[in-house]
Amino acid sequence: MQQSAASEASGGPAPERVSRATRVDGSRIEGAAISATGLTKHFGDVKALDGVDIEVPTGSVLGLLGPNGAGKTTAVRVLTTLLKPDSGSATVAGLDILGQSSRLRENIGLAGQYAAVDENLTGTENLTMVGRLYGMDRAAAKRRSAELLERFDLSEAAGRPAGTYSGGMRRRLDLAAALVARPPVIFLDEPTTGLDPRSRLGLWETIEDLVDEGTTVLLTTQYLDEADRLADRIAVIDHGRVIADGTPDELKDMVGGERLEVTLSEPGHAERAVALLAPMSEDAPVIEDGSVKLTVRRRRGAIVEAVQRLQAEEIGIDDLGLRRPTLDEVFLTLTGHAAEVDEEGEGQE
Amino acid sequence: MKRLIADTLVIAERNLVRLPRSPDLLLAFTVQPIMFVLLFVYVFGGAISTPGYSYTDFLIPGIIVQNIAFGGFVTAIGLNEDLHKGLIDRFRSLPMARPAVLAGRTSADVVTNLLSAIILVVTGLIIGFSFGTGIGEILAGFLLLLFFGYAFSWVFAWLGLIVSSPESANSVGFIAVFPLTFISSAFVPVESMPAGLQWFAEINPFTIVVDAMRALWLGAPAGDNVWGAVAWTVVIILIFAPLAVHRYRRAAGR
Secondary structure (H helix, E strand, C coil), rough: CCCHHHCCCCCCCCCCCCCCCEEECCCCCCCCEEEEEEEEECCEEEEEEEEEEEEEECCEEEEEEEECCCCCHHHHHHHHCCCCCCCCEECCCCCCCCCCCCHHHHEEEEEEECCCCCCCCCCHHHHHHHHHHHHHHHHHHHHHHHHHHHHCCCCHHHCHHHHHHCCCCCHHHHHHHHCCCCCCEEECCCCCCCCCHHHHHHHHHHHHHHHHHEEEEEEEEECCHHHHHHHCCCEEEEEEEEEEEHHHHHHHHHHHEEEEEEECCHHHHHHHHHHHHHCCCCCCCCCECCCCEEEEEEEEEEEHHHHHHEEECCCCEEEEEEEEECCHHHHHHHHHCCCCCCCCCCCCC | HHHHHHHHHHHHHHHHHHHCCCCCHHHHHHHHEEEEEHHHHHHHHHHHHCCCCCCCHHHHHHHHHHHHHHCCHHHHHHHHHHHHHCHHHHHHHCCCCHHHHHHHHHHHHHHHHHHHHHHHHHHHCCCCCCCCHHHHHHHHHHHHHHHHHHHHHHHHHHHHHCCCCCHHHHHHHHHHHHHHHCCCCCCCCHHCCHHHHHHHHCCCCHHHHHHHHHHHCCCCCCCHHHHHHHHHHHHHHHHHHHHHHHHHHHCCCC
């Protein structure tokens, strides 16, 4: 049910969103904001990247989704020039990761899962330092940091060392640092890992605002709901390869249609209900936790049809709902294993 | 080049600004050297014979050199922390001059080294140390000291980038540098050591630098020590600065 609005918006950015296709020096980015072909990177025997192709149009958000060790962080490190690939090529903001790396670095912002801020420096000092390292003079860097602190709701904490910040505040400061130079492309490596739900929601809203301004975002995440909410397209990555690529809705369609769940007033009627509902589905309905579940072919009219079929034999219904498959189910179908969250790990990346 | 200097200054400023906010580090610069001077002078001083000089006069140039060599610890530990907290990733993703992170660190060490050298000299003067030379030589001594300390900051920068944690930076550095400074002329006359150690102590760069300091501050016979000390310092920088920068370029975060 919760899906109805989102499915209409699928297939591309919302219409009111602008797309920013200019670099910091005002020159135009021709083609995609991020484009990678056949990237490979080995660490000893481990193939962290095993031929990765990525294409992110300007102004859109790509979610790189996968479990720990899938190669997400390595992909980000290669695209942000922190790591050289063994083979393959890539451009970011139209600039080559190998040949034009210093110009490329002027046009990207990176915020990482470890919230790279100096804990001994205040919020203002952190952002001013980053601004000056982007080549701004002291006054301009100060102005820009005040602007960002205001925008990220950190003005009150601006004079306090970042070590005293909460986890959510630190992530916001980290994100602000990535935006100091107003880069057209930003990379967010697991931006909400380890955050409490409220801070997570806050950070999502911040990222959405950013996207509305036309910034191209590549986001890695192991949270399926995060990719679902923020990304226009999702590339599912596992063992260093992109194993599926599409809009969240396209990926969900890959595992089949909508799920209808019917909770009966009398669990004893379950067998009868299965027989009555069976014609609506290609597979046999299943009984789980006292509910009857089935995959329906068509969304339209499915609820009405189910109610009519059950009422014909006066089987009472407590609750019924239609829902789309979750990305968890998508992941399981695609990889054959669950998108388990392993809090340790990430060592090889 | 202009960019390198500007970025180096930004990083140096960062490291100096954060210093007063880490009280344990500040303690290491101030109280610890004073404690060592007092312990050596009053505990060992009476038992060590240093012909021609009082033990306090003999000790101060030596202990200052040891102290300055350890000043680079801040760089090793700090760089390793930056690496693990992802700050090095952030710096490397910025369009800044690449050697600036290391150059800024090591330059900030020069300031902290000067601070602890002054504290040591003042402590020494209070307990009876006296310079035996003119102002020119005294200042030359300070310059040599800071230059040598700067060279050791590069050794520690490299160390900080190759070890796995700040704790191991601490212990590896300690194990490597502590014996080097002790098997030298810093605390006892080399002649009092067993033959094997004496051989090592005589070629040890610490001995050469300490002897150069004694020449510049006490008027001890210099021989080639001052130029030898400068040469050693240059060699250490030429070896370890490129090693550290090379390592930084491929530093894998965390």
